[in-house]
Amino acid sequence: MAAVSQLQRQFIEYTTSLYNEGYLDDQFTQLQKLQDESNPEFVVEVVSLFFEDSEKLLNNLATALQQKIVDYKQVDSHVHQFKGSSSSIGAQRVTNVCVHFRNYCEEKNLDGCLRCLQQVKHEYILVRNKLETLFRLEQQIVQAGGSIPMME
Amino acid sequence: MGVISISETPLHVLAVDDSNIDRKLIERLLKTFSYHVTAVDSGIKALEFLGLQDVENFQSFSPSPEVEVNLVITDYCMPGMTGFELLRKIKESKSLKDIPVVIMSSDNIPARINRCLEEGAEEFFLKPVRMSDVDKLKPYLSKNERKTTDEEECVSNDSSGAMDDDDGGGGNDGVEARSDEDEQIEKDQSLLILPP
Numbered sequence: 001m002a003a004v005s006q007l008q009r010q011f012i013e014y015t016t017s018l019y020n021e022g023y024l025d026d027q028f029t030q031l032q033k034l035q036d037e038s039n040p041e042f043v044v045e046v047v048s049l050f051f052e053d054s055e056k057l058l059n060n061l062a063t064a065l066q067q068k069i070v071d072y073k074q075v076d077s078h079v080h081q082f083k084g085s086s087s088s089i090g091a092q093r094v095t096n097v098c099v100h101f102r103n104y105c106e107e108k109n110l111d112g113c114l115r116c117l118q119q120v121k122h123e124y125i126l127v128r129n130k131l132e133t134l135f136r137l138e139q140q141i142v143q144a145g146g147s148i149p150m151m152e
Numbered sequence: 153m154g155v156i157s158i159s160e161t162p163l164h165v166l167a168v169d170d171s172n173i174d175r176k177l178i179e180r181l182l183k184t185f186s187y188h189v190t191a192v193d194s195g196i197k198a199l200e201f202l203g204l205q206d207v208e209n210f211q212s213f214s215p216s217p218e219v220e221v222n223l224v225i226t227d228y229c230m231p232g233m234t235g236f237e238l239l240r241k242i243k244e245s246k247s248l249k250d251i252p253v254v255i256m257s258s259d260n261i262p263a264r265i266n267r268c269l270e271e272g273a274e275e276f277f278l279k280p281v282r283m284s285d286v287d288k289l290k291p292y293l294s295k296n297e298r299k300t301t302d303e304e305e306c307v308s309n310d311s312s313g314a315m316d317d318d319d320g321g322g323g324n325d326g327v328e329a330r331s332d333e334d335e336q337i338e339k340d341q342s343l344l345i346l347p348p
Contacts, residue, residue, distance in 0.1 A: 030280070042180060046176055049176065084171060084258045084279065085173045087258060088279065088280045
């Protein structure tokens with residue numbers, strides 16, 4: 001059907017752009033490879049866990065950085081977690097901000113930390129929106145009776 | 153009538169990670185290789201699962217015959233008991249010391265990697281762990297007698313208290329986890345003191 005192939009083309013173009021623009025890296029492809037008929041929702045499940053985790057971490061970070069006396073070890077611990085989880089799903093831009101964020105934690109640089117918090121929140125929201133768009137595209141393809149193209 | 157019975161029980165891997173995302177990932181990875189997986193979120197739970205009772209004092213051990221673990225794969229950075237401490241406990245236990253242990257970490261710190269290998273870890277995987285890493289577990293998961301290879305003899309690189317020796321120079325992407333490393337040293341020194 002013309003509709004299906006059009007959707008599939010859209011999907012391929014969109015996915016390619018996400019990799020090209022650095023939102024996703026190869027780890028996301030690894031996740032997709034782990035999805036099969038016996039685990040058809042694996043990617044969505046893992047990414048949903050990431051969304052939940054990230055919201056909590058962002059709140060914890062905001063709170064920690066608002067304290068009169070900032071506990072940078074605590075802040076670093078949250079960022080470490082965020083770096084880990086984003087890296088595990090391939091959200092490359094989020095991971096990259098976390099690397100800088102950790103450096104500011106080590107320097108106990110409040111300004112730097114606050115800026116990184118804004119940046120990491122921004123990157124997180126961007127990748128979340130992109131992934132949600134990607135999942136919606138997948139759903140549309142499946143509903144139109146097509147199969148989701150495998151990206152290599 | 154001849155009956156073909158599959159006598160091989162699937163190999164059992166115990167995965168330890170405090171991150172729910174990484175637990176899900178490692179479990180799925182291991183299952184693609186048809187391993188039976190138990191995933192726990194702490195070192196203490198891992199030791200309890202392995203049958204080490206009275207974890208606080210690590211005194212008594214009560215093996216449960218139904219639970220056979222063929223390999224332990226653990227994250228390094230965990231609150232409470234680190235992966236390194238778990239590794240040490242396993243290697244110090246007469247009944248558990250032959251279980252191969254693999255460490256995973258998101259931080260590429262040579263001193264940390266060497267420490268783990270010297271303590272008896274078979275492999276050290278950098279996160280995110282991939283299928284090609286899990287593929288390396290095959291030799292450790294054969295039911296045959298585990299052979300020590302020459303490769304496992306670590307070449308010690310001036311390791312005089314080398315904990316702080318992570319010269320983040322060559323090849324590091326600037327990931328600094330010195331605070332973790334410091335914590336590890338403190339924790340190691342108070343190994344037997346566990347939170348109630």
